[in-house]
Amino acid sequence: MFKRHKRATATPEVTITIDGAPYQVPSTLSVAAAVLMHQGAAGYRRHAAGGHRAPLCMMGVCHDCLITIDEAPNRQGCLVTVEQGMRVRRQIDEAAATATRWVTTTHAGGDDGGERDDADL
């Protein structure tokens, strides 16, 4: 986790939720910074290949800060500033956002089209 320095300038705070739990954060923070402050880097997001990732650059380059903000997935958390009432959800539990291969035994052309014979494949 990241901790706020004791001599930090007094700054208005806003309340956001991270995975449903409410947190008070300085209004100057980006969403990614707010998550690092309260949840740390572990569990920030899961990469399409399955591994865990967290922000690398905090300036819009690396895209490892992707996060769900107010139900919109894959936002760049480092470029969005926190706002009162914002709902933030980490994308750690979501299965890799990777298409699995099409299973060729599925449907054909509808009600009466289901007779597609597999010899065509």
Next chain:
Amino acid sequence: MQTCEPRGTVGTDDCNDRARVVVLGAGPAGMTAALRLAEAGLRALVLDQARAPGGQIYRQLDRPQLDAAVMGKDYHRGRSLVGAFLDAARRGEIDYRPGTRVWWIEALDDALDDGLDDALDDGLNDGHRLGVRGHDGISRELVAERLIIATGAMERGWPFPGWQLPGVMQAGAAQILMKQGALLTEGPPVLAGNGPLLYLLAWQYLNAGCPPRMILDTAPNLGLARTLRHPLRAWRARGYLAKGARMLAALRRAGVPIVRGVQSLAAEGDQRLTGVRYRRRGDGQEHRLKTDWLLTHMGVVPEPQLPRGLGIEHHWQEAQQAFVPDRRDDLSVRPGVWLAGDGGGIGGAMNAEREGRLAAQAVLDELMADLMEKPQDTTANVKGAAAPIPDADNRRAIARESARESAALRRRRRSDLSGRRLLDALFTPPADWVERQPGETLICRCEGVSRAQLKAALEAGPAGPNQLKAFTRCGMGPCQGRLCGTNVSRLMASEQGRDMDEVGYYRIRPPLTSITLGELAGLGQTQDRASNPPPA
């Protein structure tokens, strides 16, 4: 198949759809350029991705989170510039649009077909079309008659085994967290790499009462001899050197261990960083260290997307270990386009301010020349401009004054950059770092392409980085190759025995920054709520 129907206007627009001067980026270069234009009564449109001005270096100075005793004077020095910029924007002298991303750029002429020099000499410029996604999430088009690109630099992608683990961050990211919210790692971090920013961050952490656990420096012992080989440069760089020496001394006094000659580095851990492994030149031993945070830095490089997206030629600079865009002495890169600040080659904040002012002067000179040609053309004056059109005598006087100032700025710039070359020499990244990486190291983080996979694909004989990208998906992810591009060119150059300019770089594919299909379709659905409204 069918041909697409012609497109209508995407959304109605509160922006002007044509702007006389557009400045891209509100860092030191962009802010200075806009202020210089405002001095002359020219209201520039400033588009910046951040919610407040300052760029990376002067970030958050509209409400600084830590004082100069922690952050240092250089950071707080930017307050006056940020303040002046915001004041000018409030007065309406600058049309400042925070939270705005430029995702598309194209020249509206084919002036470059005959080569850069011919084009610049001809001065043909029909302007540039920008695709801009505003803070409301809607994509709009606008035409920039003249354009100052001040999009700055980014940290070099510096791969080693495990650099994708949570807990590994770039030093710049850690500094951004300090600036944005006075945030520091819980527990002392290990810092690794090389470059002025690495030591600045170590010193700032020290000032904040959180000294780094250790600094792993990839440079061999600091070459005093190298410094003395160029006494003139050393003199010109004395400011930088003295600052560096003070920081180093403070770190030593505080007992922060500095390990030099680090030759290999790896981050360990499963779902997050738990420790680092490194070897030093000479002793051959593997050292291990437990840590939750590894902050790395290997210098900064020009942010490539916009200049490359515009088709500006780049050349490899061995000293900076980076591709740098070709610029002329007046910082022009195309007819009607100037490139100021670190985006044109790393020179630091002071140099960026100087270049911003120079670029603005060049714009003003051109406008003045237009005015002299067509004095009756009142449209040459600018909407929102405070200044009346000067008469002929005044114009000549203004032109002389401007030429004098530009010449002085250029002299200062040359001298400063010459000193800066010494820093480059002191902090040269190990040129063979990427080649020496083991097979497991991810070169492309986005697509998860490893050194070993690239090596295998290189054996299939791709003609260049674009074919290698096609073969492996390396560089096809959302960062669009920013973190792997140069490293891939590097690997290819060494593997195929070619030089960097011959190998080249990825072709830049739009969009230059993120945009959703809905935004592109003109729906504006995924508005970022968190951007402040324009202050004007």
Next chain:
Amino acid sequence: MKHEVMIIGGGVVGMAVAYGLARRGRRVCVLDEHDTALKASRGNAGLVWVQGKGAGMPTYAAMSLASSRAWPGFAGELGERTGVDLEFEQPGGVDLCLDDDEVRSRCAEYQTLYDTPWAREAGVRWEYLEGERLQRLLPGLGSDVPGGIWTPHDGHCNPLFLLRALYSACQALGVDVRPHHPVASIDPGEAGFVAHTARGAVSAERLVLACGLGAARLAPPLGLCGRVTPVRGQVLVSERLPAARRLPTPQIRQTASGGYLIGDVLEHVGHDTRVTLDTLHALARRAVTIYPDLASARLVRSWAALRIMTPDGCPVYEASQRYPGAYNLSCHSGITLAAFHADELAAALDDDRLTERYPLFSGGRFDVQAA
């Protein structure tokens, strides 16, 4: 070692033929251009597509069908040889009709093409679908799309990995692939052909042009057809998204890695390879019309590439009458036809029986039409 066959062009056509010839034991050399040359092989959408092809030339329709049927074996062998997964799937496909006029014209066109003895004999199946039945194949389809034509024959692959696999397979078979060898001119001689490049001359007994738009310049001096024109396509690709199990369409398809490829434009703009803002906007609008849920998906990349178009849209496969041993291959469906090129066509080239086997595909057909 002297090369038996020299192929000009290292795209997916040239490399498929090189692979086929090398498998038959020929000593092959491929000359290709630089990294940023015009590369239709790197700029296409990766469809292995049958439906709609061959209007006015049933032989070409049959050829496309045969190649798509040969694709599973082709992809399997290539994958085994190289370890590269071509991400090939053949779940069937739908060509969407975006308005009622398209529904009418497409159905009429397909009736002419497929309600024929050869198509019945070959087992071609197609059906116009709309509403609930189409939704089952394309879940989440937007309500503004009237319908589309389904066939079981269509599929898709990763065209970039196809090219990669062909490179690897060719290399393993000893093919001499030389990038950075743009060919300035070709001399036909007594003992074979000499290609002149900035890096020296390369010679071989026989010569195959598979050089896309380069045929316009290199083919005529060899007595071959150079009637190819560029047609620009533009493609958008989205970020990776969870698998939605939607059949591929020419307008939009989800790739194995999760991104959506959005394309299907044909623009006659000469050699201009730029992406244009207008088309990007139009393609994005079309994508969210087809799948409204894509509105929140981010665009990751866009590109344009030039396809190769012959006057009638069908391939040219021909041997030079004037210079025996010189051949020309011009086609715009290098992905669909890759299986055919690597096998049957390579065999016909090897046996020097191109003219006998594919008499209808000579470039001479355009002269007849013109006369």
